[in-house]
Amino acid sequence: MAGLVVSGTQVSYIGQDCREIPEHLGRDCGHFAKRLDLSFNLLRSLEGLSAFGSLEELILDNNLLGNDLVLPGLPRLHTLTLNKNQITDLECLLDHLAKVTPALEYLSLLGNVACPNELVSLEKDEEDYKRYRCFVLHKLPNLKFLDARKVTRQEREEALVRGSFMKVVKPKASSDRITASPEHHYTPLPSASRDLTNHRGVLGKCRYVYYGKNSEGNRFIRDDQL
Numbered sequence: 047m048a049g050l051v052v053s054g055t056q057v058s059y060i061g062q063d064c065r066e067i068p069e070h071l072g073r074d075c076g077h078f079a080k081r082l083d084l085s086f087n088l089l090r091s092l093e094g095l096s097a098f099g100s101l102e103e104l105i106l107d108n109n110l111l112g113n114d115l116v117l118p119g120l121p122r123l124h125t126l127t128l129n130k131n132q133i134t135d136l137e138c139l140l141d142h143l144a145k146v147t148p149a150l151e152y153l154s155l156l157g158n159v160a161c162p163n164e165l166v167s168l169e170k171d172e173e174d175y176k177r178y179r180c181f182v183l184h185k186l187p188n189l190k191f192l193d194a195r196k197v198t199r200q201e202r203e204e205a206l207v208r209g210s211f212m213k214v215v216k217p218k219a220s221s222d223r224i225t226a227s228p229e230h231h232y233t234p235l236p237s238a239s240r241d242l243t244n245h246r247g248v249l250g251k252c253r254y255v256y257y258g259k260n261s262e263g264n265r266f267i268r269d270d271q272l
Contacts, residue, residue: 055080063088072097080122084109092117106131113138123147130157136178140185152191153182161193180205 050071051058057079059071065088075082076097082104089109096118103125111131126147133139139160143150155161162174179192183205189197 050075056083057081058083059087060084061086065089066091067094069094081105091115115139115142117142117146119146121147122149124149125152126150127152127154128158129154133158133160136160136181137185140182144185149188150186151189153186153189154191154193156193180208 049059049062051060052075055078057071057075059068060083064084067084067089072094076099078100079098080100080102082098082101085105085107087109089106089111092106092111092115095104099118099120100122101120102122104120104123105127107127107129109131111128111133113133113135115131115133126143133155136155139155143153156163159167162170162178163172164170179195179197179201182192183189183197183201187202187205191197
């Protein structure tokens with residue numbers, strides 16, 4: 047099968063623009079695969095993954111997976127990467143993973159809105175990311191690695207005490223959010239002067255008074271301003 051790479055128990059089907067897991071992939075490789083890499087596809091659903099019951103590692107980076115993703119029960123899975131998908135509801139995902147991946151030790155969610163850091167928003171900072179880690183560890187206390195960092199003992203202790211209060215609020219899909227249009231260019235001129243077909247003069251107020259001794263502006267300064 048074109049695009050399929052098999053090496054021992056490792057199966058890769060990368061960059062094939064598939065929207066769902068091919069049925070023949072599960073039929074041919076599901077019974078022996080322990081590591082499955084489906085990154086750089088167009089997956090919106092994980093239907094068909096149930097054929098891979100012995101998976102220990104699952105790579106799903108750079109797909110189109112959202113909040114409705116459903117994993118089958120994968121009791122041996124210890125590594126899951128979902129980097130650069132479309133996941134926004136962190137709590138829903140973590141509750142699902144707690145049920146279907148009890149052996150999970152490594153999880154990576156970088157590049158999703160659910161993972162608040164500068165990769166997805168310049169408004170997020172290190173404190174946002176720390177709160178996120180605390181909440182994830184509260185939900186999945188057996189994790190040893192989260193994203194690109196090893197889980198520390200201090201993080202584990204903090205998650206036990208404060209994790210339940212660190213819930214990351216799901217961003218609202220606001221219809222009134224202002225989005226910069228590539229056709230809209232900033233100009234300091236009043237709006238009435240931007241239309242090239244509008245030849246009316248535009249009057250604006252100037253807040254500045256020139257106090258320089260040699261300034262031409264001094265000719266317009268009243269006596270009471272000196």
